[in-house]
Amino acid sequence: MNIAYVSNVVYPFVKGGAEKRIYEEGTRLVKRGHSVTVYGRHFWDGPKEQEFDGLTLRAVSPERELYAGDRRSIGEAVEFSKDLLRPLQRHRREHDVVVASVFPYLPVLTAGLVTGIARTPLVTIWHEVWGPYWNEYLGAMGPAGRAVELCVTRVPQYPVAVSGVTADRLAGIGPARESIAVVPNGIDADRIGAVEPVSTGFDVLFVGRLIEEKNVDALLQAFDVVAAEFDCRLGIVGDGPARETLERTAEDLHHRDRVSFLGFLDDYDEVLAQMRAATVFASPSRREGFGITLVEAMAADCTVVAVRHPQSAAEEVVGDAGFLTEPTVTALVGGLRSALQGERPQTQPTVAAKRYDWDRIAEQSERVYAHAVASYGST
Template sequence: MRIAFLSNVVYPWVNGGAEKRIHEIGSRLAEDHAVTVYPRKFWDGPDEIDHHGMTLRAVAPETDLYVEEGRRSITEAIDYAARLTPPLRRSIDDHDVLVASVFPYFPVLAASLARLRTDTPLVTTWHEVWGEYWDDYLGRLAIGGRVTEHVTARVPQHPIAVSGVTADRLAQLGSDRAILPSGPDRADIAVVPNGIDVAQVRETDPADDPADVLYAGRLIADKRVDRLIDAFEQVASDATLRIVGDGPKRDELERQARRSPASDRIEFTGFLDEYTDVLREMRAAPIFASPSTREGFGITYVEAMAADCTVIGADHPESAAGEVIADAGFVPEPTTDALADTLDRALSGERPPTDPTARAAEYDWDAIARMAERAYRDAIG
C-alpha cells in the first residue's frame, strides 16, 4: 500500500496523542508499505526528509498551534488545510489511501477537495466527538465548532474511532440529519484503539520516591481531580497522593488541597520534563486513579496497567474508561463516596480479577498497527 497521513503536527517535534499514533503506526507499516506524512515543517533542513522509514513532506511552515487559555488555533488549522490541498491534489495518484486525523477537522475537508474525481479512499481517525463540549471550549463561538464537526462527519469517508464510546457518539452525531445528509452508521465505523510501547513501560526504572496514589493528566474540569482530592481525604491517614500535570484548574485544585485535612499528603508536580519521568512514577506507584467523566480513549489507563498499577477510572457514558480497563482495574461511579470506597479497598491491597499487564499487552503498538493496516486495506476495497 501507498499510505498518506494528513496531520499539521508531527512527532517528535510536537508530542501529543494524535501525532504519536501516526508515528507509531506509520513507522511500523513503513517496513512493508510506502508511507508519506504531510505536516507542517517543524524540523531543520530540506522540506522532504526520511524519518523512521516514512517520508515527511512539509506543506506549510512551523507556526504557533495554540492561542490563549491553551486552545488550539482555528486560524492555524484553516491555514494548514489551505496549504495542504494543492500539493496533495498534485500527488493524489501517488497514494492508495489518505488517512486524516479528524481534529482539527479542516484537513478532512482539504482531503475531500484534493480527491475530487479520484477513487482514492479517505480514512478518518476520530479521537473524540465533542458535541456539547464545544460550549465549554469555545463559549459563544461554539456554534462554529458544532457545525464544523457535523459537516466533517458527513464527508464521504471510512471512519475509524479509537474506542467504542467514540464510535457510538460519532454514529449518533451522524444521525442528526437536520439540513445535512446523514453521516456514518455505527456498523461502518471501525474501532482501532490507541496504543503504547509495552516494553518501554516495563523496562523503565521506577521512581525513587513513589506516591501511594498517582494521577497524571491535564488539570481540567472533566478529569474530576477535585473529586479525587475529596475522596482521598476519606482514606488511610498515612497514604500520599501525587498529582502530575497542569491545566486551567491547577490553581483552584491547589487551593482545594491546601484546605484539605490531607493537605500535607497531597503533592502537585506540574508537567514532568520527559515522558519517561511519568512512566517512572507509574512504575513506582501501586495505584493510579483518574476519575475522568470524559475520555475518548484514556491512554494513561493503559500505560498505568502496563506498569502494573491498580487502575481506578470512573463509570460514565462519555468515558471509555470501562471499555479500556475492563476487569483489569476498577471503574466505580464518579461520586466521591464510591471513589473513596474503591481507593480504600485498593490501598488495602485488593487487586482486580484480571492481571493489568496482560490487559495492557493487548494495546501494544505492534498489535494496533496490524489493526490499522486491515482497516486501510478494507477502505481500499
C-alpha cells in the same frame, strides 16, 4: 500500499496522543513493507521533506503556535488546511489511501476534496466526538464548532474510532454504526515494563491535563478521606487551566502536605517511571475518547481506579483489570480504599495492557486501510 497521513502536528517534535499514534503505527507499517508519508507542519529541523525513522515527512505549512490562550487556535487550523491543499493535490496520485486525524477538523475537509478528485479512499481517525461539549469549549461560538464537526461527518470517508464509546457517539451524528471500525490507541508494553521506577514514588498517581472534565477536584477530596486511614501520598502530573484552582483546593485539605503537583513532565520516560513506582493510578475523568494513560498505567502494573460515565471509554478500556466507580467523591473513596488495602482486580493489569500493544494496533489498522483500498468505488 502507499499511505499518506494528514496531521498538522508531527511526533516526536510535538507530543500528543493523535500524532504519537501516527508515528507508532506508521513506523510499524513501514517495517511491514508499506510506504508512509506524513503531511504536517514544519516542526522539525532540516529540509521541508526528509526521511525520519522510515517515514517521509512532508511539511506543507510552517511551524506555528497551536494554542490561542487555553484553546486550540482556529486560525492555525484554517492556515494548515489552506496550505495542505496544493501539496496533497500535487502528490495525490502517489497514494493508495489518505488517513486524516480528525482534529482540528478543517484539514479533513481539504483531504476530502483532494481524495474526491483523485478517486482515492479517505480514512478518518476519530479520537473524540465533542457534540454538546463545543458549547462549553467555545462559548458563543459553540454552534459553529458543532456545525464543523457535523460537516466533517458528511465527507465521504472510512471512519475509524478509537473506542466503542466514540464510535457510538459518532454514529449519533453521522455515519452508520456498522460502517465505523474500532481500532484503539496503543502502547509499547515492553518499553513501559522496562522503565526503571523512580526511587521515591507516590502511592496514588494522576496523569493528565488539568481541566474540569478530568474531575481532579473530586480525586483531591477523596484522597483527603483515605489519607486519614492510610499513610499515603498523592502525585498529580500535568498542567492546564484548572491547575491554580486545584492547588487552592489542595491547600484546604486536612492532608495537604501529602499532595504534590509535579506539573507537565517533558520526558515521557519520567512519566512512566512515576507510573512504575505508583501503587494506584487514579483517573476520575468524566470524558475520555479512549484514555491512553489508563493503558500505560496498567502496563506499569498499577491498580487503576477509574470512573464510569456515558462520555468516557474508561469502562471499555479497563474492564475487569481495574476498579471502576461512579464519578463522585464517595465512590472514589471506596475505590481508593480497596486499592490501597492491596486488593487486586480480576484480570492482571499487565496482561490486559498487552491487548493494546502497538504491533497489534498496526495490524488492525493495516486491515482497515487495505479494506478501504479494495472496496473504494464499489460501495
